[in-house]
Amino acid sequence: xxxxxxxxxxxxxxxxxxxxxxxxxYSSMAVYTLAFFAYIAEWLLGSRSKVGRTAAALxxxxxxxxxxxxxxxxxxxxxxxxxxxxxxxxxGARDVPxxxxxxxxxxxGDLYGRIAISLTVLAFLVxxxxxxxxxxxxxRAPWGNMYEFNITFSTVAVGVYLSLLALRKNVxxxxxxxxxxxxxxxxxxxxxxxxxxxxxxxxxxxxWLYIHVSxxxxxxxxxxxxxxxxxxxxxxxxxxxxxxxxxxPGRFANSVLDRLPASASLDKFAYRVNAAVFPLWTFTxxxxxxxxxxxxxxxxxxxxxxxxSFITWVAYACYLHARxxxxxxxxxxxxxxxxxxxxxxxxxxxxxxxxxGKHSYAGV
Amino acid sequence: MxxxxxxxxxxxxxxxQDLGAAGSQLSTAPAEEPPNLPSLGVxxxxxWFWRQLTSxxxxxxxxxxxxxxxxxxxxxxxxxxxxxKVADFRDAHPTLGDVYDKLGLFHVYSSVWFxxxxxxxxxxxxxxIVPRTWQFVGQLRGRPPGAPRRLTRLPAYTTWRTEAExxxxxxxxxxxxxxxxxxxxxxxxxxxxxxxYLREVGNLAFHIALIVMLIAFAWGxxxxxxxxxxxxxxxxxxxxxxQYDDFKSGNLxxxxxxxxxxxxxxxxxxxxxxxxxNKGTPRTYQASVDYSVGAYGxxxxxxxxxxxxxxxxxxxxxxxxxxxxxxxxxxxxKGDVVYNQAVPLLPLDSNVTSSxxxxxxxxxxxxxxxxxxxxxxxxxxxxxxGEGSAVVSQFPALLNPxxxxxxxxxxxxxxxxxPQSVYQLDKSHLKDFKNAKGELLRENLKPGETMKLPxxxxxxxxxxxxxxxxxxxxRQPGSGWALGGAIAAIFGLAGSLFIQRRRVWVxxxxxxxxxxxVEMAGLGRSESAKVPEELGDLAGIxxxxxxxxxxxxxxxxxxxxxxxxxxxxxEGAEK
Ligand code: HEM
Numbered sequence: 001x002x003x004x005x006x007x008x009x010x011x012x013x014x015x016x017x018x019x020x021x022x023x024x025x026y027s028s029m030a031v032y033t034l035a036f037f038a039y040i041a042e043w044l045l046g047s048r049s050k051v052g053r054t055a056a057a058l059x060x061x062x063x064x065x066x067x068x069x070x071x072x073x074x075x076x077x078x079x080x081x082x083x084x085x086x087x088x089x090x091x092g093a094r095d096v097p098x099x100x101x102x103x104x105x106x107x108x109g110d111l112y113g114r115i116a117i118s119l120t121v122l123a124f125l126v127x128x129x130x131x132x133x134x135x136x137x138x139x140r141a142p143w144g145n146m147y148e149f150n151i152t153f154s155t156v157a158v159g160v161y162l163s164l165l166a167l168r169k170n171v172x173x174x175x176x177x178x179x180x181x182x183x184x185x186x187x188x189x190x191x192x193x194x195x196x197x198x199x200x201x202x203x204x205x206x207x208w209l210y211i212h213v214s215x216x217x218x219x220x221x222x223x224x225x226x227x228x229x230x231x232x233x234x235x236x237x238x239x240x241x242x243x244x245x246x247x248x249p250g251r252f253a254n255s256v257l258d259r260l261p262a263s264a265s266l267d268k269f270a271y272r273v274n275a276a277v278f279p280l281w282t283f284t285x286x287x288x289x290x291x292x293x294x295x296x297x298x299x300x301x302x303x304x305x306x307x308x309s310f311i312t313w314v315a316y317a318c319y320l321h322a323r324x325x326x327x328x329x330x331x332x333x334x335x336x337x338x339x340x341x342x343x344x345x346x347x348x349x350x351x352x353x354x355x356x357g358k359h360s361y362a363g364v
Numbered sequence: 365m366x367x368x369x370x371x372x373x374x375x376x377x378x379x380x381q382d383l384g385a386a387g388s389q390l391s392t393a394p395a396e397e398p399p400n401l402p403s404l405g406v407x408x409x410x411x412w413f414w415r416q417l418t419s420x421x422x423x424x425x426x427x428x429x430x431x432x433x434x435x436x437x438x439x440x441x442x443x444x445x446x447x448x449k450v451a452d453f454r455d456a457h458p459t460l461g462d463v464y465d466k467l468g469l470f471h472v473y474s475s476v477w478f479x480x481x482x483x484x485x486x487x488x489x490x491x492x493i494v495p496r497t498w499q500f501v502g503q504l505r506g507r508p509p510g511a512p513r514r515l516t517r518l519p520a521y522t523t524w525r526t527e528a529e530x531x532x533x534x535x536x537x538x539x540x541x542x543x544x545x546x547x548x549x550x551x552x553x554x555x556x557x558x559x560x561y562l563r564e565v566g567n568l569a570f571h572i573a574l575i576v577m578l579i580a581f582a583w584g585x586x587x588x589x590x591x592x593x594x595x596x597x598x599x600x601x602x603x604x605x606x607q608y609d610d611f612k613s614g615n616l617x618x619x620x621x622x623x624x625x626x627x628x629x630x631x632x633x634x635x636x637x638x639x640x641x642n643k644g645t646p647r648t649y650q651a652s653v654d655y656s657v658g659a660y661g662x663x664x665x666x667x668x669x670x671x672x673x674x675x676x677x678x679x680x681x682x683x684x685x686x687x688x689x690x691x692x693x694x695x696x697x698k699g700d701v702v703y704n705q706a707v708p709l710l711p712l713d714s715n716v717t718s719s720x721x722x723x724x725x726x727x728x729x730x731x732x733x734x735x736x737x738x739x740x741x742x743x744x745x746x747x748x749x750g751e752g753s754a755v756v757s758q759f760p761a762l763l764n765p766x767x768x769x770x771x772x773x774x775x776x777x778x779x780x781x782x783p784q785s786v787y788q789l790d791k792s793h794l795k796d797f798k799n800a801k802g803e804l805l806r807e808n809l810k811p812g813e814t815m816k817l818p819x820x821x822x823x824x825x826x827x828x829x830x831x832x833x834x835x836x837x838x839r840q841p842g843s844g845w846a847l848g849g850a851i852a853a854i855f856g857l858a859g860s861l862f863i864q865r866r867r868v869w870v871x872x873x874x875x876x877x878x879x880x881x882v883e884m885a886g887l888g889r890s891e892s893a894k895v896p897e898e899l900g901d902l903a904g905i906x907x908x909x910x911x912x913x914x915x916x917x918x919x920x921x922x923x924x925x926x927x928x929x930x931x932x933x934x935e936g937a938e939k
Contacts, residue, residue: 302438310434317427
């Protein structure tokens, strides 16, 4: 009797927590939406200032063929007379300055941008709370099904973005694109993928699961940031190409793309992000293999999920190879990077939905 | 430098030509040559082919092919993982099935073409690693090349004038660079230094680790074994091929490789969520076993759980499934026991609604004393919802077990020599036992209850329920090597991706006016913010040891200044 009563009580609190979690997720969506509008305002207000830096740089550099030279101070607190380091970019590279960011130097735009980031921080905290209460309600890590995977994924992606901002990296331009997709991701989660909180089957009880899945989510979030940068790179690159060959891009391109970082910077950013997380992705697959070895008696069995992780891994290896050795720097490498991210996405959504294998557990 | 020296990849610096030897050998990556065709007969062709195979372009192509080739295996049923799905597919699409068969698409990962891709890739890899290793050893034994003539052309550059003597400056620079763990030496009027060799070490280690992993994997495939055994509580298993329900092994596996051990299943326990939205979801499965190793090994007790296999020698015993085995006693018309066994039934759903067959093959004589066989179709609910509820189990544990039996007699068809599933009855030569109404005899039994067969044909008693567990026993040699390779691969990769290999030169010479001019320059394998930062740092320290002298009147061309100090640094994206 008392035992039954106790379990009922526990179930009730769990259900309470699950409800709190749902409320928090919906609230975070509301705040993300506000942030989304603030980012839009930033972009709109930013369009008032006519910067045209890219165009200026590209038309100028036609006359002055020598690469531009920039000066860095030696060390952070350098005395003025100390030697200065002259940085010279490789010949042949286009010397395009980075765009000023979404606000385009407009003070009001900048204000809205800051508001957007504050709202993003708030939404992130609320969403994080939602994930946490979900985890508490099921008394396990919050990634037993696709709904949980989705909410955790977008939380981590926003977390990565905010961490980069906190590290004073120039990533504010990512904001609108990231938040748009985070909203899509959450929308999908709460409508299509929602699953009431539930328990894991015993095969999922292993600390390797925690290691494997948490790193998988983190890698996905970082790959995602890399993919967004890659797409923007492709746009910006064609914009620059057009300018360099004397074309006149449309007004929209002029207004939006000009404010993004230079294509070379975007490309480099995307590469660093992808390269930095590739070893972790390798580790994720190995951790998965170890877990599979414990749970299913073989560490590698070409299960669809395993196969697609492998395909993703090889695709990213291709990308890194292309950049490191084959000298495929620009667009070709970018297409490879997008292909690799496509594989990751398919592994995540496609395999769960279209292909049946050992990994399709706990509903979708 | 020597002929074998290949230039830096095009990414490193745009104008290698200008840097000459200074930019060479900053990595061991092979240069890309255009695929110009040879005209040298067989040897020429072989050499050409080899060079193509080990070129980066082909390596990249093979990598892409490998990932493309892996795709069909994830979309088409594979005989290695699910034989029945393959059969279903063949039935549904006979012509496509034939085509797939010809292309090996039902076993992609062991097909000829897939193997060809990865074997070529690994030949390419070896062909790539060996020369690169030699080259790297050469670089380690050699010294970093001296400064190029015009340091101003390098990606990071700085200069100043000092009262210190050039020798003093060079000494100080050498000491500083060595303290910073650069490999540095004096090369005429300059100090040449290089750092970050671990990048190459990491890269080579990574690629070698890939080979180790592949060999370990192939080894495992050849010598592996995998078998299943269903054991009812109280029963045992000893590790010989004949005892397995099914058994698969690699091509080179021999029976002697089976580790000698045996075990008894003492008890199986499953616990389930008893309330909430996930009522019935399993929380734990565990099998308590007694096992012994070798012919005369001591008995030991242990518990096998889902993620915690029992390891004996190279073998692992996994718990993979469980179900119920009602204990059945069958008596003939005279009341003699002709059958007494726990009959494992196969679970049909997550609440362990189960079905199976009871086959009494020998020893039974019917009411007339004629030899006959008996068959019972069994349907089992561990938790029956009670009269009027659906005929499926409500919960996976044994809360209210009910066994439903349909009775048949005649010929089970087991003697025909055709293998038959133990879970299914072949009713083609069986006749129904009829109840009083003339229908097929079918009854629900609770533990302890007995069903009478009509006409004094005997009886069936459901004595109680045992549980069974399915064990998968596998042996995967080489997995230790695969794991070791994997770990080495991760560390190698991290080294290869995160360490910058770079060079620094410090030139100190007396200018025309007798004042020493110090020039410093840095070169990385790829453009990076770190190289100028590090150079600035080094220059700052060196500057303190060789402080600046006043500029001569015409200083304007000594220090290039920026045309537009506002220009954002080249590394804008991450600042
Ligand atoms: C089996 C599949 C292979 C995989 C998964 C793989 C993966 C990688 C990765 C991740 C890198 C690091 C990229 C970077 O430094 O940014 C790399 C670099 C490299 N790989 Fe591979 N690789 C493979 C096969 C090969 C083959 C067949 C060759 C030679 C033909 C090769 C030659 C190289 C070279 C030269 C480098 C760059 C060295 C440097 O940065 O100095 N790899 N590889």
